[in-house]
Amino acid sequence: MNNKSLAILFSMLAGVFVAVATRLNASLGERIGILESSFVIHLAGALFAFFLILLFFRKERGVLRRAPSKQLAGRQDEREKTPVYLFGGGVLGIVIVLCANLSVPKLGMVLTMGIFLMGNLIFAVAADHFGFFGLPVFKITRRRLLGLACTALGLMFVL
Amino acid sequence: MELLFLLLAFTGGTTLSFQQVVNASLGLHIGSMKSSFMNHVVGALSAGLLLLIGLKTGNLFVGKIPFTYFLGGCVGVLMVAMCNFAIPRIGMMVMTIFITSFQLLSSCLIDHFGWLGAKSIPFTFVRGIGIFLLVVGAFFVFTKGRTRAYDTC
Numbered sequence: 001m002n003n004k005s006l007a008i009l010f011s012m013l014a015g016v017f018v019a020v021a022t023r024l025n026a027s028l029g030e031r032i033g034i035l036e037s038s039f040v041i042h043l044a045g046a047l048f049a050f051f052l053i054l055l056f057f058r059k060e061r062g063v064l065r066r067a068p069s070k071q072l073a074g075r076q077d078e079r080e081k082t083p084v085y086l087f088g089g090g091v092l093g094i095v096i097v098l099c100a101n102l103s104v105p106k107l108g109m110v111l112t113m114g115i116f117l118m119g120n121l122i123f124a125v126a127a128d129h130f131g132f133f134g135l136p137v138f139k140i141t142r143r144r145l146l147g148l149a150c151t152a153l154g155l156m157f158v159l
Numbered sequence: 160m161e162l163l164f165l166l167l168a169f170t171g172g173t174t175l176s177f178q179q180v181v182n183a184s185l186g187l188h189i190g191s192m193k194s195s196f197m198n199h200v201v202g203a204l205s206a207g208l209l210l211l212i213g214l215k216t217g218n219l220f221v222g223k224i225p226f227t228y229f230l231g232g233c234v235g236v237l238m239v240a241m242c243n244f245a246i247p248r249i250g251m252m253v254m255t256i257f258i259t260s261f262q263l264l265s266s267c268l269i270d271h272f273g274w275l276g277a278k279s280i281p282f283t284f285v286r287g288i289g290i291f292l293l294v295v296g297a298f299f300v301f302t303k304g305r306t307r308a309y310d311t312c
Contacts, residue, residue: 007248008257010241015261017238023275024231031228035209042202045232049196052236086185089194090201092178094209097202099171103164108280109266112168114293117259119172121300127180147299150292157289 022100023109029101038097042090114155121151195239199232227275259297263290 029037103112125148128138178198186194245254267290273279 003248007245008253011245011249011254011257012261014238014241014245014254015258015263016265017234017241018258018262019265019269020275021231021234021238023269024228024234027275028228028231035206039203039206039210040229041232041235042199042206043232044229045236046196046199046203048233049192049199049236052240053192053196086181086188087197087201089178089181089185090198090203091205092174092181093198093202094206095174096171096178099167099174103168103171105278106161106164107168109270110263110280110286110290112171113262113266114289115165115168116172116175117263117293117297119169120176121297123173123176125300127176144300147296147301149296150299151296154289154292154294154296157285157292159289 019109019113022104022113025097026101026104029097030105034098034101037101038094041097042093111155111158114151114158118148118151118155121148192240195236199236255301256294256298260294263293 025037025041028040031037032040100112100116103115107115125140125144129140182194182198185197188194189197242254242258267282267286269275270280271282
């Protein structure tokens with residue numbers, strides 16, 4: 001199996017994993033409470049990531065030592081400090097898990113994932129159109145609007 | 160009442176892509192696996208803090224929960240590692256489309272058979288059309304030019 005088909009297989013698996021993880025989190029949330037499950041999930045994830053770094057990602061060891069990627073080194077001064085707000089992603093994770101935990105038992109997986117996808121697409125299109133966070137600007141095209149319309153229509157069928 | 164949950168799911172979706180952008184930027188600074196690690200540490204700390212100040216939504220110490228239910232976090236970390244492998248080899252767009260379609264397909268299976276503690280929601284032809292349209296929509300949005308400069312996970 002070559003690298004490309006392995007990458008495609010991994011992408012498919014990653015998709016299955018998203019659904020499985022969301023459902024597991026929601027089931028855990030129903031048993032022990034949504035905030036508690038959010039805590040447990042993040043703790044388990046942190047431990048697991050810690051072991052993965054220890055075992056397989058030797059290059060990334062060292063909590064404070066930075067390993068700037070080639071992309072970043074090309075764009076920015078390497079001595080530039082990592083902005084603290086970038087570490088705030090975990091707080092957003094709590095919001096996501098709370099939202100998912102509340103909606104999955106009520107709406108079911110397909111509908112929740114569908115709406116998640118819709119929100120995701122709208123954000124992506126908006127982020128590209130306005131160039132959020134200093135990202136390059138990609139204006140809204142008719143093709144993209146068509147895509148959003150298709151997604152909305154699909155959601156109505158699932159509803 | 161259902162509208163509230165629809166709104167909640169929508170908020171979750173937008174927050175998700177917001178978080179992806181933030182995580183990916185952090186990944187450029189400190190490495191993608193460490194970024195995932197820090198993300199989970201900060202998440203656990205903030206949730207723990209909320210619990211400590213007394214925001215309880217249930218009981219953390221209920222016995223007899225299937226062990227698999229605790230694996231959600233680990234599965235998420237694995238997913239990030241897989242995305243990191245896939246992005247440089249097949250590109251963002253192809254990966255996103257594969258992820259989206261398989262996410263929806265496995266959601267269908269989970270709903271239909273009521274796996275992993277779910278109550279069963281049977282698969283219908285109409286739902287099939289809906290899912291097809293969702294994937295087509297994602298395909299249209301993601302296939303013209305690059306959508307985001309950073310990875311999705």
